[in-house]
Amino acid sequence: MQSARFIPFRKQDIVDMCSQELNNNTQQTSFKQFCDLLASLIHYDYHSTLESLKNNYAPFDPNSDTRSLAPVSEDQKAQCQRDFAKDFAKVLNAANFEVITNEDLQDALNEESLFKVRLEVEFDDFEEVVFYRRGESQLTETITSFWGLRKKPLHFTNYDRVAVFIRFKDSAYFEAKNKTPLGFEPSSTIVKLFQNVPKADLEMLFPNSEVRMRPIDKAIIGSSALIGGAVVLITKLGASILLLLALFAFWGGFRSEAVEMTQQHFVTFAIGMGVFGSFIFKEWSKFKNRKIKFMKALSDNLYFKNLD
Known part of the structure; x- marks a missing residue:
C-alpha cells in the first residue's frame, strides 16, 4: 500500500498533540495563537476559491432554486465547467485526495464485488470522469454463498472517502443514440462524496450504472x-x-x-x-x-x- 499524505486526525487534535511537546505554558499559548492565525489565513484564502466554485457551478446546477439575471450561452457554460473542474481538483488535492487512475477503475470492474450484484456502466455517456480517494486500507470480509452453506474470506482494498466528478455529454449525443437520460440532464455535472467504498465496487458510484444478472x-x-x-x-x-x-x-x-x-x-x-x-x-x-x-x-x- 502506497504512502498517503492524509493525516487521520482532526485539526484541533493535531494542534493539541504538537502543543504538548512544548516545554511551558507560554510556548503552548504562543503556538496555539500561531495556529489560529494560520487557520484564519487559510480560511480567507480558500473562501475566494469556494466562491469561485459556487459561481462556476451555478450555470449548470441541476438543482438550482435561484434565478439568473441574464441567459448564459453554451460557450460560457463550457468555460464555467472547465474552471469548476480546475478549482475542484485544486481543493481535493489540498484535502489530500489522490486521483483514482483509469487502471484502478478497470481493476474495479474486473475484481469480485463485495455484494452480489453485477453492474454495467455506459462510459460513452460521460464527457469527463474523475474519481478521487483518500484513506486506503486492506480489509477482510466473509462472503457466504449457496444459501449460507459455503463461506470464504475475501480480502479487498477499501477507500475511506471517494469523491466523484462526472460531466455528461450534451443532448445531441443522447438524441443520436435515441436514449432518454434517466435521473440526470445532458451536459450537467455531478459532484458527490462517499465513504467506505471497496475498490471492487467503485462502479456502483456511477449515476448510470444498471443492474445485470450474473451467470x-x-x-x-x-x-x-x-x-x-x-x-x-x-x-x-x-x-x-x-x-x-x-x-x-x-x-x-x-x-x-x-x-x-x-x-x-x-x-x-x-x-x-x-x-x-x-x-x-x-x-x-x-x-x-x-x-x-x-x-x-x-x-x-x-x-x-x-x-x-
Missing part, C-alpha cells in the same frame, strides 16, 4: 423455468399437444386418418394454456423480483455510503 443467477432461474415448464407441458398439455400435432399433420397431408376435435378437447386445451400462461407469468415475476432485490441491495449500499 449463476441466470442459470438458477433458467433451470427452474426449464424444469417447471417441461412438467407443465407434459402433465397439463401433453395430450392436447399430441392431438394438435395430429390435426396439423392431417391438414398438411402427412396423415390420412381424420382427427376429430370435440368440445372437451378444446376446453382441456384452453385450461392447459391458461395454466401454462400463469406459469410463464410466475417465472417472469420471479425474474423481476430477483432484479428488484439486487437494485435494493445497490440502493441500500449507496444510502449508507453517500455523504454529500
Whole structure:
C-alpha cells in the first residue's frame, strides 16, 4: 500500500498533540495563537476559491432554486465547467485526495464485488470522469454463498472517502443514440462524496450504472423455468399437444386418418394454456423480483455510503 499524505486526525487534535511537546505554558499559548492565525489565513484564502466554485457551478446546477439575471450561452457554460473542474481538483488535492487512475477503475470492474450484484456502466455517456480517494486500507470480509452453506474470506482494498466528478455529454449525443437520460440532464455535472467504498465496487458510484444478472443467477432461474415448464407441458398439455400435432399433420397431408376435435378437447386445451400462461407469468415475476432485490441491495449500499 502506497504512502498517503492524509493525516487521520482532526485539526484541533493535531494542534493539541504538537502543543504538548512544548516545554511551558507560554510556548503552548504562543503556538496555539500561531495556529489560529494560520487557520484564519487559510480560511480567507480558500473562501475566494469556494466562491469561485459556487459561481462556476451555478450555470449548470441541476438543482438550482435561484434565478439568473441574464441567459448564459453554451460557450460560457463550457468555460464555467472547465474552471469548476480546475478549482475542484485544486481543493481535493489540498484535502489530500489522490486521483483514482483509469487502471484502478478497470481493476474495479474486473475484481469480485463485495455484494452480489453485477453492474454495467455506459462510459460513452460521460464527457469527463474523475474519481478521487483518500484513506486506503486492506480489509477482510466473509462472503457466504449457496444459501449460507459455503463461506470464504475475501480480502479487498477499501477507500475511506471517494469523491466523484462526472460531466455528461450534451443532448445531441443522447438524441443520436435515441436514449432518454434517466435521473440526470445532458451536459450537467455531478459532484458527490462517499465513504467506505471497496475498490471492487467503485462502479456502483456511477449515476448510470444498471443492474445485470450474473451467470449463476441466470442459470438458477433458467433451470427452474426449464424444469417447471417441461412438467407443465407434459402433465397439463401433453395430450392436447399430441392431438394438435395430429390435426396439423392431417391438414398438411402427412396423415390420412381424420382427427376429430370435440368440445372437451378444446376446453382441456384452453385450461392447459391458461395454466401454462400463469406459469410463464410466475417465472417472469420471479425474474423481476430477483432484479428488484439486487437494485435494493445497490440502493441500500449507496444510502449508507453517500455523504454529500
